[in-house]
Amino acid sequence: MKSKVIWLSAILLAAAVVALSQDAPQPGPPQQPGQPGPRPTGPSPQAVRPQQPGQPQQPPQPGQPFDPIAQNLFPPELVMQHRHEVGLTDEQRAAIKDEAIKASTRFSELQWQMQDEMETMANLMKGASVDEQRVLAQLDKILNIEREVKRTQLALSIRIKNKLTPEQQERLRELQRNPPPPR
Numbered sequence: 001m002k003s004k005v006i007w008l009s010a011i012l013l014a015a016a017v018v019a020l021s022q023d024a025p026q027p028g029p030p031q032q033p034g035q036p037g038p039r040p041t042g043p044s045p046q047a048v049r050p051q052q053p054g055q056p057q058q059p060p061q062p063g064q065p066f067d068p069i070a071q072n073l074f075p076p077e078l079v080m081q082h083r084h085e086v087g088l089t090d091e092q093r094a095a096i097k098d099e100a101i102k103a104s105t106r107f108s109e110l111q112w113q114m115q116d117e118m119e120t121m122a123n124l125m126k127g128a129s130v131d132e133q134r135v136l137a138q139l140d141k142i143l144n145i146e147r148e149v150k151r152t153q154l155a156l157s158i159r160i161k162n163k164l165t166p167e168q169q170e171r172l173r174e175l176q177r178n179p180p181p182p183r
Contacts, residue, residue: 073157076100086168103156
């Protein structure tokens with residue numbers, strides 16, 4: 001009986017590790033000056049995931065949670081893609097670009113940390129017997145990194161919004177609801 005419980009726990013933990021690793025930030029090419037800011041990557045709950053650029057905001061479909069946070073935030077790609085339509089000043093553009101670069105650097109650091117901690121987790125799981133307390137402590141480290149990724153992502157979105165005037169924010173909401181046709 002005890003071995004079945006341990007086996008079931010190991011399977012559930014392995015499934016959690018796989019799910020976490022699939023959500024881990026992926027490396028991307030470095031951003032070049034003048035390009036839109038980096039897209040926040042990594043695990044992101046629906047509550048903090050910004051609307052994807054170029055997609056209109058739509059009411060949630062059945063089975064999709066309503067996302068009251070994302071509808072009030074603007075991803076850097078959307079802002080930079082429509083910088084002329086919303087009338088971004090050079091100062092705003094530079095400040096948003098700077099914030100996106102800082103966040104991108106932090107995401108890269110967290111990605112490396114996540115990879116190291118996932119490797120440690122995998123090593124802890126290899127033995128015939130698994131030290132439950134060590135594995136759970138390792139899981140806490142991984143979850144703390146994920147929390148930091150989400151926090152960084154939300155902070156970036158808030159900083160971007162705070163750089164925009166109310167009129168610019170409203171224009172971006174209109175562009176999200178009714179995106180212009182592709183050029």
